Amino acid sequence: MTFDLDRIADPAFVRENRLDAHSDHRWFASAQEAETGTSSFEQSLNGLWKLHYAKSPALVVPGFERVDTDDSGWDDVPVPAHVQLLGYDRPQYTNVQYPWDGYEQLEAGQVPQRYNPVATYRRTFTLEHPLEPGERLSVSFHGAESTVAVWLNGTYVGYGTDSFTPSEFDLTDLVVDGENLVVAQVVRWSAGSWIEDQDFFRFSGLFRDVVLYRRPAVHVEDVRVVTDVADDLSEATVRVRVVLAGDGRVDARVAGAGPLTGDDELVVRIEGPRLWSAEDPYLYDLTLDVHDASGRLTEHVPVRVGVRRFGIEDGLLKVNGSRVVFNGVNRHDFGLQGRVMTREQTEADIRLMKRLNINAVRTSHYPNNSYFYELCDEYGLYVIDEMNLESHGMWDLIRFAGAGTDVALPGDRPEWLPALLDRAASMLERDKNHPSVVLWSCGNESFGGTGILEVAEYFRRRDSRPVHYEGVHWDPRHPQTTDVVSRMYAPAAEIEEFLATHRDKPYVLCEYAHAMGNSFGAVHKYVDLAYREPLFQGGFIWDFADQALRRTDPAGREYFGYGGDFGDAPHDSDFSGNGIVFADRSLKPLAQEVRYLYQGYRLSVGSDKVTVENRHLATSSSAHECVVTVAREGRVLQEAVLETDVAPGASQVYALPVTVPSASGEYTVDVSFRLRRSTRWAAAGHEVAHEQTVVVVPATAPARRVALPEVVAGIHNVGVRGRHFTALFSRLHGGLVSYRYGLTHDGGRELLRSVPRPSFWHAPTSNERGWGAPALDGAWLVASRYATAVRGADHPAVEQTDSGVLVSFRYELPTAPVGECELSYLVDGDGRVEVTLTVRPGAGLSDMPELGLLLATDHAFHRLRWYGDGPEESYVDRRAGARLGVWEADVRTSLTPYLRPQEAGSRTGVRWATVTDERGAGLRLESAEGMELSALPWTPFEIENAAHHTELPPIYQTVLRPALQRRGVGGDDSWGAQTHPEYRLPTETELTFRFAFRGLL
The missing domain is CATH 2.60.120.260 (Galactose-binding domain-like)
Known part of the structure; x- marks a missing residue:
């Protein structure tokens, strides 16, 4: 042959x-x-x-x-x-x-x-x-x-x-x-x-x-383990079928349950079984001792058995009789060496998933290495095991080129059926004994047809697990192909509307929340729906880790390469950068949101009580230590342990063991659930859930009185000065050209590198590029770069007030139609500058990517400290997982290293922030209402121009962008879904932003 x-x-x-x-x-x-x-x-x-x-x-x-x-x-x-x-x-x-x-x-x-x-x-x-x-x-x-x-x-x-x-x-x-x-x-x-x-x-x-x-001459060729759990969960039967090659016998035993007996099928009954689930992944040890005809031991076969019941019961996906919600993620078998993944690397991925409260994985879109399933058994993850099938390129002929369904691949083509059934058998037979595998998937994005229907029927003939296939949505000719309604990237509102009239199957999102670049906005809407609508049983984030490979630029600097960086064509650029972690497994800021949304408790915290809703299926809240903390501006005032015992699926209200002080101020009350004991995936004390509330104790503070500054009315400049500062406003350049603080013999340290300018633009995110925002928003890019200050004898307008000197500039915005904005500075005698930016956009313009001020200062001021949401970057539609506190960062490393540079590093809810040098000199920014703040080494324009982080210019300044709001990052998908309306700035209406800054010595 x-x-x-x-x-x-x-x-x-x-x-x-x-x-x-x-x-x-x-x-x-x-x-x-x-x-x-x-x-x-x-x-x-x-x-x-x-x-x-x-x-x-x-x-x-x-x-x-x-x-x-x-x-x-x-x-x-x-x-x-x-x-x-x-x-x-x-x-x-x-x-x-x-x-x-x-x-x-x-x-x-x-x-x-x-x-x-x-x-x-x-x-x-x-x-x-x-x-x-x-x-x-x-x-x-x-x-x-x-x-x-x-x-x-x-x-x-x-x-x-x-x-x-x-x-x-x-x-x-x-x-x-x-x-x-x-x-x-x-x-x-x-x-x-x-x-x-x-x-x-x-x-x-x-x-x-x-x-x-x-x-050996007598050998176990195949083992099939099936567990049957009684309706009341009081007992279970373990059934083992062995394919034996050679003349011999098999002695089987389950540790703690005894020997298995039978002829064609070996059986043992377990009373009061400890049931396997993602929360308690308990495995029984089954051993098969194989003897030849003479009684000699030829081989010893250990098999770990998870006793659990999974299936569709009462129309819902249930594990051990309880409705399950998949807090899931898709995962490519991919690391820094491509798809060459060691057991140790795979185990590290699974430990990280557990720490992020992920309970389910879809193997997108092919079977993973065998030890992945073994580790999921041990750590506790529900797995959709997906067959190696995707023909997306051919499906596009139907979707976009108008071709008939006969071009679908494999479709109804008989010549492809042997490959389909072979792949189905190879996956099922290898993985069938893993309790972590709860659904078989017929593949991904291959339209539909009789071939895939045959695969589904094969799965049902060979096994009892439900069958999944998303393509039925696009080719509904054979709805019986899938046992669940499966969709990708359907908006939460659409899901709810669909389930109002379609109640025949459980609904899962096999892909959702496309986490490409700076993304993952408004995902709470999906999670909330999963716990409100029984038929919606969760989804799987796309996806776990960026697919990217290390590269070195001509200067010897390492970066992560994406499509096109290898001389490859055709390619799809950075579309592989959609993980919740980076390629090296360091966490993206959005992982903070994943951990929060997927946590097993929903907590409602008040000033004196907390409502604990236990979303676990098999874990009492007493399994975790509950710690309650009261703090003021990051300083802990009280901390106490609250003993709870909320049964799975139940809710209970507890009085807090702490008291919010009566003294005026803003206080945070944090409730944190933590591991009592170390596990394989985290140490004792690891936080599994948290919630925070903010309590404000008001005060009637006396009016702040400071000496009035002096005004110097020059020909081209207006000067405002006090004992420790000077501010210079230019009629020629249309703005604040100098702000010196800490007067010395040479006039004090200059804190500005350029004239502060209204900022309406940020470097487009991957999602914004996907839905065409740069083209729609182009007017705001032009307005940010080329707004023109109105000139004249009365510009800027200067006014003495009881609080200080008010200097105001007006700008025409080169948009169509023309818009305008006003930027005013109220300077008091201590050098505090209160900034008010008012914008009146022209009619018909798109919403602004952001509304704020671009203020550049010295690169030495790289130490950022802020009182606001943290510790990670946050945006208006991705801040649920953040908490109010005092946090620190280095400006030089605050641009999150998404595969392609883009808007990143912003903070929401900032009450105050400082950027200082090593000695503490610099600037302090304040906002009574809570602003958004970006502190980076580069302007949005420099960031936008770079294809990789190594292409960014050398650091020569710190760029501050305090803002009323930046557009939310969105992320329902990355090719058309815009940011939800409530997370965008209003259009065709006057908008006003206020904040203040002053120098620090």
């Missing part, structure tokens, strides 16, 4: 001599060996392989599979790895576009001919132990993108497709004593690539483990 590379263009050619899929159990020589975690039946082939990289099949080395072929000139490369990250070819990021689109005219299933790289791998191995009589040997490629063909000692072994599930081949008849040569050939694009059009970087190669497995 030989292998013909031309066959990779046949969609029905999905496997040849590949072993059938089976459970991902491991087997050991003994229980003692199992305790070590290292099996003598496994031999890793990870490490250095020889590689020849051909740009097309025609350039593959003849005789590459032969033992006597000289590969000494081939490169040594590590496995697992993507060849594109080893210096061959290039990474390519596309969302929907097929990577070959525009280069070759291809029909579905055909593969590029001019450029379709082939990676040929070779390595030798010697078995660590000779095969015993009756033993068999296999090799498993746990991830090979997009196909793998295998040879051993010069003989063709077999072929497998599906990049994301194992391709395993029997080597027994070809292995020899001593050195063996294994050859694997991986083609970048095959017919299967047409249904692997996921939103990700396009790679190829052996990117997961390669392992040799020895099978």
Whole structure:
């Protein structure tokens, strides 16, 4: 038998001599060996392989599979790895576009001919132990993108497709004593690539483990574990079906429950079971001891069993009889080495999810490495396990090009059905024993058709878990494909309207809150709805981590690269930067909001009591320590522990064990629930939920009296000065040109670098670019840069008042129609400057991206301290997770490093803030109403012009932008959904913003 590379263009050619899929159990020589975690039946082939990289099949080395072929000139490369990250070819990021689109005219299933790289791998191995009589040997490629063909000692072994599930081949008849040569050939694009059009970087190669497995003469080929839980949860039955190769028997036992008995099916009953859930991921230890006909132990198989009931009951998704809300996230198996993820890196992701109160994951859009599910079992996460299927590029022909449904892929095309069913079986059979897996997903964004319906029916024949598929929304011909209504990015209001008349299925958002760049606004509307409307059972944020790869610019500075940074075309730019964490797993500011919205308690805090609503399904509030704190401007005044015992699903009111002082001032009352004991994912004291209220005790303060400043009326300038300051207002330049504070022999330190200007613009966010805001808002960019001060004998207007000197400028805004604004400065004798900005926009203009003042000061003033919302950046539609307090940051690092520079680093609810140098000199800003404040090293225009953070100019100033409001960041989606109206500045009405500043010595 030989292998013909031309066959990779046949969609029905999905496997040849590949072993059938089976459970991902491991087997050991003994229980003692199992305790070590290292099996003598496994031999890793990870490490250095020889590689020849051909740009097309025609350039593959003849005789590459032969033992006597000289590969000494081939490169040594590590496995697992993507060849594109080893210096061959290039990474390519596309969302929907097929990577070959525009280069070759291809029909579905055909593969590029001019450029379709082939990676040929070779390595030798010697078995660590000779095969015993009756033993068999296999090799498993746990991830090979997009196909793998295998040879051993010069003989063709077999072929497998599906990049994301194992391709395993029997080597027994070809292995020899001593050195063996294994050859694997991986083609970048095959017919299967047409249904692997996921939103990700396009790679190829052996990117997961390669392992040799020895099978004893009597061997457990497959294990199927099913748990049945009684309606009243008082007992459970564990049923185990074993496929045994060879003549022997299996002895099975569940620790704490006893032995399993039976013939075709092994069964044990557990009284009062401890049920598995995301809150209490308890696992029973099932062991299978396999004996041959003589009674000799041939292998020991440990399986961890989660006893739980999950399914649709009473029309709702329920776990152990209770309605579940998915506080979920989508996750690509992706890190700094692309899709090469170690167990340790995967475990770190899961620990981080647990700390962010995430309870569910969708494997977007392919099966993850096997140990991901094992870790989800152990840590407690509900998983939608998604089959490796996406043909988004073909679906676009229907959506946007007006093509008929017959072009859908796989659609109703029979030639694609073998690939679909093969992928479905490979996922289900491998992952079926994981209690974390609660739904099977037929794939993603592939329209609909009879092929996907067949997949759904296959899942139902083989397993009891519900089936998920979102594409039914777009192709409703076969609604029975999915057991749940699944949508992407539907607004919360639309969901509520839909459920008012459609009550037949549970509703989930398999993707929502597209967290691209500075995003995640108004997500509370979705979470609130999930706890108000029973049929809406939550959703999965898109997505967990940015897909980005480290790059180095010509100056040697590192940055994270996105589409187009690798010489790749076509590409989709920074559309891969939509994680709630950065590529290096550092938290984005929006993670603060995720943690808050997904917390297991809803708390309503008053000045003397708190209402605790326990949203957990199996955890009493007594499991967490409740700490109540009273503070004033960040200084803790009282702290006490409140003992609570609120049952799951219940609510209770408690008196607070603290008292708000009667003295005038603004106080915060914080209620915090924390871990009593350390877990695998967080230390004791980790906060799992919080809420805050602000209590203001009013006072009748006496009027502030200060000496009046002196006015110096010059020809071109108006000077205002006092004992410690001078302010200079220019008639020529139309504004405040100088503010010196702390008079010395040289006139004091200048605190301004340029004339403060009205600010209506910020660097567009990724979401704003997505819905076309820069084009709609262009008038406000022009107004920010080119507002013209009105000149004349009475400009600026100068007026002596009881409070000081009022200097006012008027500006014409070069918009169509023309708008105007007035900027006035009230200067008192201490050098405090109260600023009032009033804007009267022209009719018909879009809402302003922001309304504030751009004030540049010395770069030495980089120490930011503020009393307002924090600790992370916040915006009007993303501030629920923030809390009022006194926080600190460094201006130089306050521009959040989203993949593409954009509006970032702003703070809401700021009462006061200081920017100072190392000695404490600088500026203080104040707002009685609470303003928004940005303090960055660059202007919005400089930020907008940079494609990467390394392209920003050297730091030479600190740019302050106090504002009445900035437009909310939005984020229902990133390609059309605008910021919700209530989080935008009003249009066609006069707007006024006030704040004050003064110098600090």
